[in-house]
Amino acid sequence: MKIKKYTIGILTASLIATSSVSCSDSFESINTDPNETPMGMLNPYGVFEAMFYGYVNRSLAFTRQYNNELVQFTACTGSNGNDIHRYSINNSNVSTIWTYYARYAANADHMVQLGITKNEPAAQAVGLTLKVLIMSNLTDLFGDVPYREAFQHDQDNWTPAFDSQKDVYEQMFADLEAANNLYAKSPVFAKPSIDLMYGGNMTLWQKFNNSLYLRLLMRVSGRTEMGADTKIAEIVSNSSKYPIISSESESATVKYTGIDPYFNNFRPSNTTETQVKANKIAKTLLNLMLLTGRDSEEDPRLTTMAIQRAGDWKGVQGGCAISDARLEDDGASYPNYAVLVRDAAPAWILDYSEVQFILAEAALKGYITGGESTARTHYENAVTASCRKWGQLTQYSSEKYQITDERIADLLAGKLAGWDENSDHDILIANQKFISLFWIGFEAYHELRRTGYPVITIGNGCSYNNFEYPQRLYYPTNTVGSNSTNVQIALDRMGGENNLHTSVWWSYKAINGTFTAVRQQK
Template sequence: MKTLKKIALIIGIMVLTWACTDNFEETNTDPNRTIVGDIQASGMFEPLLYNGANAWQNYTWFWNNELIQFTAFTGGTTRQEHRYFISDANWQSVWNFYARYANNALHMHNLSIEQEDPSLEAISITLKVLYLSNLTDMFGDIPYSEAFLALSEEGVVKPRFDSQEEVYRQMFADLEEANNIYATNPIFIKPSLDGMYGGSMDQWRKFNNSLYLRLLNRVSGRSSMNSGDKMTEMLNNPSKYPVFTSNEDNATVVFSGNDPYRSQFDNTNEGSFTSSGRKLTEQLIKMTVLTNESDEQIYEDPRLAIYGKKNPNTDPNLPLVWKGTVAGCTESEQSDVDRGTSWLNAAVFCRADAPGFFMDFAEVQFIFAEAALKGLIPGGESAARQYYESAVAASIEKWAPLGQYSETPVVISSEDISAFLASDLAAWDSLDNKEELIGNQKFLALFWVGMEAYHEYRRTGYPELTIGDGAIYNDFILPTRFAYPNTTMATNGENAQEALSRMGGENNMKTPVWWSKEAIE
């Protein structure tokens, strides 16, 4: 019996703590049981890229938008994430996703070394960091140095949790290693497999280093990380650290629309996607629409009609207007606040060939804008303004081509972008607090980019969000992290508990992560 219990424990740890793959059936059913060399590293690339991008979109829709008040499910009570009703099963699912994909990226890395494929060796490192950075940003301290070693020579079945500072330092080292490999100009053997960059190592290298900037920015509030020095080094050495320089470099996965390269929300109807549940919020509308003294809507962010659509089921005698529902509303308020509220634009997002966004040029420009404003990189406020305006323009230009898919096509001209940058919504002089202005516009630009808006809100505190009266499930506190799943606490409790003690809190959604504004203050 003791032996059986021990076996069950090890299996539980392997499956649930590090999350072996469960959706790479055709190429790699279980990487923890595949002998290196049995399959080609290239056989793992497409699932990592396409399935990962689809999950990224789903997390945007299901988690990020509800937590950060882009949308709120006020069409019923079957989903209450906007009220912070989040269970252990949710924590487990999120933990498993990021760990599973990181594990498979590491397995592709081992295969690529065995098969002498440096292109996939570098890409696997970039993808591993992409997924593990989100795991640590969602949960705090995580296994990194000892992760995924259960069936290695070390046989680590209960990995220690590295502090988030240690995790970030290791991710930086990994991204440096990947950058050096990309610098050797390896050849991507099968470019047709790559639905993001067509096998271009130059663009993968830019993504790797732009991701590096994202993570440097994330921990920039911690002076011990010397983020500004590294950003300045990268900025001054573009040949050594190339980063995104236009929307042509965006880390965007292009789905052909043909099986199996279809977007997550293909064949999703408007009701299940938005009109029966997830509606645009007051928070989003107030940040994207200007009204006059008579409360008439007189101007809007040119992206809004691409992000969303006005509710057509309103009084035909009244003009259609943008109306947001109340995130975190009570159940008794729900019917009133939901009436007539605007929807997500299903015509744009629910297409077989709708793209998946990992990162874009606009984000890089926002990072430089903030860094210049704070004196982390040279240039001061003048440079900050230039980076900021470049960032806003790049975001609108990224979304503009998707306007063609709206039921009423949206066309955005260069004059429209200039008008927006001169408007009270986005003009550099519209707010005295330039840090807030940058944070607000970055928030809008991060629409539909994974969990990034949620991460950035916890780091900066922008935009100012209003917590609804119905957000009772976390005592009216927007979740500061996700809690470690019960399975992790049961199978690796000693290490997890040590991590919680180091983070200074309990295993709940109120303990701030190390890089957050709350933890630093």
């Protein structure tokens, strides 16, 4: 009888470290990686510990290096700046992202299988939730990916078929349903001390699972064939079967202790202030949080997220020409190092504020009952929760101040975020949700491509992608070379070439044929 094997490519003695991997690793090489462990030789909680914290820390690194630059939260305009914000994305970049997410997904899948074999339903449920979390990022970045045939080590399948993104989503929804059913039986998480997010509380993991379900349903809500509106309504109306995150304290947040080995990836020992200052705050973010002139307003979160220079706020143009970089960079604001770079800084995965934004959009679109008044309530809950999250971090800032209830009320009554002051509530919800996703994985990049907001200004240095906004990441060359037939089938189905222009299936551009962006004035 053939022993079923799974790659455990990231298990190390340290929870923070991951194995050294080649830039050419992919699903195909994961299926043939010599570092394989026979089924039954590991405890599922050992897999959880290394996989979960490895994934979270890698996502933090990707947030700063890729997401923030692509969505114009920041732009690396310093003398040693990278060109991600100019859409210069090379094979090493995409291969690294593909490699790590595929590896973590393989480990999550292994955790599921061990949970079944070892009769650990809690581990099985958590593994399913995390597998979907990781794979959703992979498909939302690249488009069609292997899902059904991924990680089939026992079937000698070295060239897995790429499922359509629709099929991937259907399989992810099935996995989330299965996990929800397991959580409902109140299984016991055997090692709660290693869970720095929920301490092994299966009720909270179930709420995270179903809130992730809402996130992904809203992601594909533009595709009517998915019936996302009906499923969202079912989840919201049946809280006993589908409990969701319902308070700020229930947010999916990794609470690092700052004690070895539970460090945040962004800690002073490996992230210098000079590195953080190189990524200046971009005008796109600053313009959403600041009004100048006669009707001046400032979002109270801004001073926690970023630092003024010379007593003033200045943003840089994302994608600016290299010849303009020095002028753009001079005097520009940058992320708040003291707040974001700490041994015990939290890592955010899915906030209560995001759930409330989803419910606001669902109510406004008629997916759930209540109409505009209910949409407004959820929207204001969302903005308030986001402000309070950042308010808890003001204690670490060099600027001593508080985000008071009065300041939050002023924000909700003003032109920046006021419901009555903004006539297009779809755009208002999208823009404020965008702000709330600062420093949370690739979520802002996903949402920007889904909604088209905020409207991005394409800088004069974005010739790398012909001055067009990147709609996806392209498949790494090793994957193309080793699994060319299935890659080509996927590209044909997606209706484009293996480049940054081809749209993912659920995106605004794929559905509407256009993507609104404006060119920087020369």
